[in-house]
Amino acid sequence: MRIYEDLRAVQTRVTVIQYVAVALVAFLMIAFWHLQVVRGRYYRNLAENNRRRNVPIAAPRGILRDRNAAILVDNRPSFNVVLSPEQTLNLDRTIGKLSHLLQIGEAPIREKLPRRGAPPRDIVVKADASRADVAAIEARRLEFPEMAIHVVPLRSYPLGAAAAHVLGYVGEIRGDQLQRANYHGATAGDIVGQFGIEERYNSELMGKDGLRVVIVNSRGAEVGEDKELSSAPAVGPSVTLTLDAGLQSVLERAFAGRSGAAVAIDPNNGEILAMTSVPAFNPNDFAVGIDAAGFRRLQNDPEKPFVNRVTQGIYPPGSTFKLATAIAALEERVITPETRIHCSGIYEKYGRVYHCHELGPHGSVNIEQAITASCNVFFYEVGVRLEIDRLARYAKMLGLGIPTGIDLPSEAAGVMPSREWKRERRGEDWYPGETPMVAIGQLSTVTAMQLARVVAAAATGKRVTPHLVKSVGGKNVPVTSPLDLGFRPETLQVVHRGMRGVTSPGGTGWRAGLPGVPVCGKTGTAQVVGKARLAKDSSADVQPHGWFIGFAPAENPTIAVAILVEHAGGGGKAAAPIAQQLFAHYLGVKLPPAPGAPVPVVPEPAEAEPAPTAAPTPAVIAGTAP
Amino acid sequence: MVDRRLLFNMDWVLLGATVLLCIIGIATIHSATYTGHNAGLYVKQIYFVLIGLGALAVSLVADYRRLADRSPLLYLLALAALLAVFFFSPTIANVRRWFRVGPVLVQPSEFVKLAAALFVAKVFAEAKKDTLGVTDIALPGIAIGVLAALIAKQPDLGTAFCLVPLFLTVAFLAGLRFRTIIGLAVLSMILVTAAWQSPLIEDYQRTRVRIFLGLKDDPQGAGWQSRQSVIAVGSGGLTGRGFKEGTQSQLGYTPARHTDFIFSVLAEETGFVGVVVVLGLYLLVLWRGLETAHLARDRIGAFLVAGIMGSFIFQVIYNVAMVGGLVPVKGLPLPFMTYGGSSVLSSLLAIGLVLNVRMRRFAN
Numbered sequence: 006m007r008i009y010e011d012l013r014a015v016q017t018r019v020t021v022i023q024y025v026a027v028a029l030v031a032f033l034m035i036a037f038w039h040l041q042v043v044r045g046r047y048y049r050n051l052a053e054n055n056r057r058r059n060v061p062i063a064a065p066r067g068i069l070r071d072r073n074a075a076i077l078v079d080n081r082p083s084f085n086v087v088l089s090p091e092q093t094l095n096l097d098r099t100i101g102k103l104s105h106l107l108q109i110g111e112a113p114i115r116e117k118l119p120r121r122g123a124p125p126r127d128i129v130v131k132a133d134a135s136r137a138d139v140a141a142i143e144a145r146r147l148e149f150p151e152m153a154i155h156v157v158p159l160r161s162y163p164l165g166a167a168a169a170h171v172l173g174y175v176g177e178i179r180g181d182q183l184q185r186a187n188y189h190g191a192t193a194g195d196i197v198g199q200f201g202i203e204e205r206y207n208s209e210l211m212g213k214d215g216l217r218v219v220i221v222n223s224r225g226a227e228v229g230e231d232k233e234l235s236s237a238p239a240v241g242p243s244v245t246l247t248l249d250a251g252l253q254s255v256l257e258r259a260f261a262g263r264s265g266a267a268v269a270i271d272p273n274n275g276e277i278l279a280m281t282s283v284p285a286f287n288p289n290d291f292a293v294g295i296d297a298a299g300f301r302r303l304q305n306d307p308e309k310p311f312v313n314r315v316t317q318g319i320y321p322p323g324s325t326f327k328l329a330t331a332i333a334a335l336e337e338r339v340i341t342p343e344t345r346i347h348c349s350g351i352y353e354k355y356g357r358v359y360h361c362h363e364l365g366p367h368g369s370v371n372i373e374q375a376i377t378a379s380c381n382v383f384f385y386e387v388g389v390r391l392e393i394d395r396l397a398r399y400a401k402m403l404g405l406g407i408p409t410g411i412d413l414p415s416e417a418a419g420v421m422p423s424r425e426w427k428r429e430r431r432g433e434d435w436y437p438g439e440t441p442m443v444a445i446g447q448l449s450t451v452t453a454m455q456l457a458r459v460v461a462a463a464a465t466g467k468r469v470t471p472h473l474v475k476s477v478g479g480k481n482v483p484v485t486s487p488l489d490l491g492f493r494p495e496t497l498q499v500v501h502r503g504m505r506g507v508t509s510p511g512g513t514g515w516r517a518g519l520p521g522v523p524v525c526g527k528t529g530t531a532q533v534v535g536k537a538r539l540a541k542d543s544s545a546d547v548q549p550h551g552w553f554i555g556f557a558p559a560e561n562p563t564i565a566v567a568i569l570v571e572h573a574g575g576g577g578k579a580a581a582p583i584a585q586q587l588f589a590h591y592l593g594v595k596l597p598p599a600p601g602a603p604v605p606v607v608p609e610p611a612e613a614e615p616a617p618t619a620a621p622t623p624a625v626i627a628g629t630a631p
Numbered sequence: 632m633v634d635r636r637l638l639f640n641m642d643w644v645l646l647g648a649t650v651l652l653c654i655i656g657i658a659t660i661h662s663a664t665y666t667g668h669n670a671g672l673y674v675k676q677i678y679f680v681l682i683g684l685g686a687l688a689v690s691l692v693a694d695y696r697r698l699a700d701r702s703p704l705l706y707l708l709a710l711a712a713l714l715a716v717f718f719f720s721p722t723i724a725n726v727r728r729w730f731r732v733g734p735v736l737v738q739p740s741e742f743v744k745l746a747a748a749l750f751v752a753k754v755f756a757e758a759k760k761d762t763l764g765v766t767d768i769a770l771p772g773i774a775i776g777v778l779a780a781l782i783a784k785q786p787d788l789g790t791a792f793c794l795v796p797l798f799l800t801v802a803f804l805a806g807l808r809f810r811t812i813i814g815l816a817v818l819s820m821i822l823v824t825a826a827w828q829s830p831l832i833e834d835y836q837r838t839r840v841r842i843f844l845g846l847k848d849d850p851q852g853a854g855w856q857s858r859q860s861v862i863a864v865g866s867g868g869l870t871g872r873g874f875k876e877g878t879q880s881q882l883g884y885t886p887a888r889h890t891d892f893i894f895s896v897l898a899e900e901t902g903f904v905g906v907v908v909v910l911g912l913y914l915l916v917l918w919r920g921l922e923t924a925h926l927a928r929d930r931i932g933a934f935l936v937a938g939i940m941g942s943f944i945f946q947v948i949y950n951v952a953m954v955g956g957l958v959p960v961k962g963l964p965l966p967f968m969t970y971g972g973s974s975v976l977s978s979l980l981a982i983g984l985v986l987n988v989r990m991r992r993f994a995n
Contacts, residue, residue: 012933014761014806015805018804019921019933019937022944023917026914026917026918026921030913030948033910034907037864041868041903045866048861055878056879056882
C-alpha cells in the first residue's frame with residue numbers, strides 16, 4: 006500500500022488550474038462591470054422601452070350641429086375585434102376560430118397580419134362588429150386570450166345620405182394629404198375628413214389623440230398602465246352649421262327620385278340653410294372603411310355621386326341669366342322701366358336670325374313683362390345695347406362665373422364669357438353676334454351656388470358670401486359681410502315685379518307660388534343637346550335641365566333658393582315645386598294637401614324657352630375645381 | 632467510519648460557500664417565478680437542496696477510494712442509463728433527457744458526470760507515468776467520448792461538453808504533455824469543423840452559433856434570448872433594480888429565467904454588487920475545491936477533485952458568460968443556483984466527493 010505518493014508535479018499543475026479559474030472569474034467581473042456600470046444607463050433605457058408600449062387612443066372628432074343645435078354628425082362607440090398574433094400559441098387555430106365565429110374568410114384575416122420580421126402589433130380583424138360577434142368573442146376570452154374587443158369612436162351620420170356633400174365623410178388619411186395644412190397633426194393611419202365640411206374643417210374637428218402607455222410582458226400582453234405618461238384623448242370642438250335640419254329634410258324629400266342640385270340661403274347674410282346634391286352617397290358607408298371595390302364603383306358611377314352638384318356641377322344658367330341682363334340694362338340706363346320692345350318671335354341682327362321661344366311672339370313688352378314671359382327678343386335687344394363688356398361686368402359683379410367663396414373644398418368657377426376671356430382663352434376677337442346669346446343665358450356656365458348668390462343679390466341689392474359654418478367650439482367664425490352693389494331701388498323693384506309675375510298664376514314658375522305670400526322667381530332651361538337632336542331623341546337623358554331661382558317673401562326676403570333638376574325638361578315643372586316646399590316650410594305657410602292641386606286659370610304655359618338657332622351648350626359637370 | 636478525525640478535516644468554508652450559493656439560488660428562483668404558474672418552485676428547490684445535503688452527508692461515509700475502485704461498474708451503469716434514456720424516456724419539448732421516477736423527472740446525464748469523474752480519476756491514477764502522450768489518453772478519451780456523444784444526442788450539447796473539461800483537467804494533472812495539448816487543440820478544431828457539417832449538430836444549434844458570431848441577424852428568434860439577457864444584466868446597473876423588481880425578469884423578457892438564465896435575474900435585480908458577491912462565492916468554491924487537490928493524499932483523490940472542479944469551472948464560466956452575451960446560448964445549468972433536482976443533487980454530491988477526499992487526506 007502506497008501511503009505517500011509523490012504529488013509535487015500534480016500540485017504544480019493544480020496551481021495552474023487555480024489561477025486559470027481566478028483569471029476567468031476576473032475576466033467575467035470586468036465584462037459585467039462594463040455591461041452593468043459602464044453601459045448600465047443604455048441597457049436601462051432598452052429595458053424600459055422593452056416593457057412600455059404606446060397605444061394611441063383615437064380622439065372623437067367634433068360633433069356637427071345645425072343652426073338649431075340638432076345633431077347632424079355624431080360619434081358612436083363601435084366594437085373592433087382585435088387579434089394580437091404574437092400572443093397566440095397556435096395562429097392557424099385562432100384564425101380558423103375567428104373566421105368561423107365572425108363568418109369571414111381566413112384570407113382577409115391573414116392579409117392583415119404583420120409581415121414576418123416586422124414588430125408585433127395588434128390587427129383589427131373586424132371593425133364595427135355586431136353585438137352577436139362581440140358576444141361570441143367575449144364568450145371565448147379564456148380560451149383565446151389573444152382576441153380582444155376594442156371600443157373605438159366611429160363617425161355616425163344620423164341623416165344618412167341627406168346633405169352628404171355638405172357634411173362629407175371620413176376615411177384613413179392618404180399619403181398626399183399628410184403635408185396639407187388642414188391635416189396638420191395627423192399621422193399615417195389616422196381617420197380624417199375626406200369631403201365637405203369634414204375635409205374643410207378637418208383640423209378644427211380633429212381632437213387631440215390620447216395615449217395609453219401600457220406595460221407589456223414579453224408576449225405583448227398588457228399587464229399594467231403607466232398612468233403618469235398616459236393622457237386622455239381630447240374631443241374635437243363641435244361645429245355649428247348654418248343648415249336647418251328641418252328644411253334640409255324637406256328638401257331631401259322634395260328631391261327624392263330626381264337628380265340635380267338645390268341650395269337655400271339666407272339672402273341677407275349668405276348663411277346656407279339647406280343644400281343637396283343628388284345622387285348622393287351615404288357617409289356611414291365609409292365610416293367603417295368601405296371596401297375598395299365599392300368605393301371604385303361609386304367613383305366610376307356615370308352619375309358621379311361624389312360631385313357636389315351645387316358647388317362643383319357647372320351648367321348653363323339658361324333664362325335665369327336674364328335677371329343679370331335686366332339689372333345691367335336698368336342700371337346702365339340702356340332702357341327705362343317703361344321702354345317697350347316689340348317681339349315678333351324673331352330677332353334679326355348681324356346677319357343672323359335669333360328666335361324667341363315657343364310661347365312667343367309676345368308683342369310689345371316692357372322689362373317687367375319681359376322677365377315674367379322670359380321674352381328672348383327683348384333681352385337680345387337689351388344685350389346688344391349693353392354690349393358684352395358691360396353685360397359681363399354686371400354678371401360677374403353679381404357672382405356669375407366666379408367662385409362664391411363658400412367654405413367647402415374644390416369649388417368650381419364656371420365661365421362668364423367676355424371680350425377679354427375670349428381673347429385669352431381662344432385667341433379670338435369677340436364676335437358681336439354672340440352677345441345676344443349671352444344676354445339670354447347661353448355660352449356661360451355657372452353653378453347653382455352662384456345662381457343662389459345672384460338671386461339673393463337681386464333680392465337685396467347686396468352680394469353675400471355663402472357659408473356653412475356658424476361657429477367652431479362656440480366661437481363665431483368670421484364671415485365676409487355682404488357687399489352693397491349700389492343698385493338703385495327702382496331697378497330692384499322693377500325686377501321684383503317681373504319675378505313676382507313668374508310665380509303668379511300663368512307664370513312659368515307658378516308652382517313655386519305660396520298662398521298669401523308673394524314670391525319672386527325665375528325659371529330657366531339648360532340645354533343638354535341641340536334642338537334638332539331633341540326632336541328626334543325623346544329619351545330622358547337628353548332632356549334639358551330645369552332651373553328655378555327665387556326668394557320669398559317678395560318684401561324683406563328671408564330665404565333665397567337655386568334649384569336645378571337634371572333632365573327635367575324645364576324649370577317650372579320640376580324645380581319650382583321644390584322651391585315652393587322650401588318656402589312654405591321656412592316661412593311656416595301651410596300648403597294645400599294634394600300635390601299640384603291648384604288648377605291654373607289660364608292654360609299651362611310650356612316650360613320656359615328652348616334656345617334659338619345657336620349651337621347648344623352641353624351641361625358640364627366638373628369633377629374637381631378648375 | 633466517520634470518526635471525529637474525519638470531521639476535524641471537514642472543509643466548512645467550501646460547504647458554507649456551497650450552501651450560501653444554494654440559498655441565493657432559492658431566493659432568485661422565488662423572484663423569477665413567484666408571479667407565474669411556476670410560483671412555488673422555490674419550495675421544491677428547498678427540498679432538492681435539503682435532499683442534496685442529506686445525500687452529501689451520507690456519501691461522506693463511503694471512502695472515495697472504494698467508490699473509485701467501483702468506477703468501471705459505475706461507468707457501465709452510466710452507459711446503460713444513457714442508452715435507456717435514448718430508447719425509453721419520454722420526449723419532452725423535442726428532447727429525450729429525463730426519466731420519470733414517480734412525480735419527478737430524473738436527468739441521468741447529471742449523474743453521469745460523477746461516474747465519469749470517478750472513472751477518469753481511477754484510470755489516470757493507475758497510469759503511474761509522469762508524462763502522458765496521445766496513446767495514454769486515447770482509451771479513456773474514447774470511453775468518455777462515448778458518454779458525451781450519447782448525451783449530445785439527446786440532444787444536450789451543454790452537459791455533453793462538460794465532460795470535455797472534466798477529462799482534460801484530469802489528463803492535464805496526470806502529466807499530459809504540452810505538445811500533446813497543442814496537438815489536441817488543433818485536432819479539436821478540425822473536429823469542430825467536421826462536426827459543424829455533420830448531422831450530429833441540429834439546425835437550431837447552428838443557428839444559435841451563427842447568430843452569436845454575427846453571421847445572422849434575428850432579433851426575434853434565437854438571438855432574442857441572448858439580447859434580452861444582456862439587456863436584463865445591463866439594466867441592473869451597480870446596485871440592481873431590487874429584489875423582485877427586475878422588469879426584464881418579471882415581465883418574462885429574460886428567457887429560461889429560473890433555469891439556465893438564473894444568473895441574469897440575479898444580475899438584473901442585485902446589480903454588479905450581487906454579481907461580484909456570487910462570482911466571489913463561486914471562485915471561493917473553485918479555489919477551495921482545488922486546494923483539496925493540493926492536499927489530497929493520493930493521485931486518485933487529486934484527480935477526482937480536479938475532474939469535478941474542471942467541470943464546475945467550465946459550467947460556471949460558460950453559463951455566466953452566456954448570460955452576459957459573451958458566448959452562444961447553450962443549455963447549461965449554473966451549479967447550485969439553477970432550478971432542478973438532478974442538477975442540485977449531482978452538484979452537491981460532487982462537493983461531497985471533494986469533501987470526502989479532504990477528510991481522508993491523513994487516513995489510511
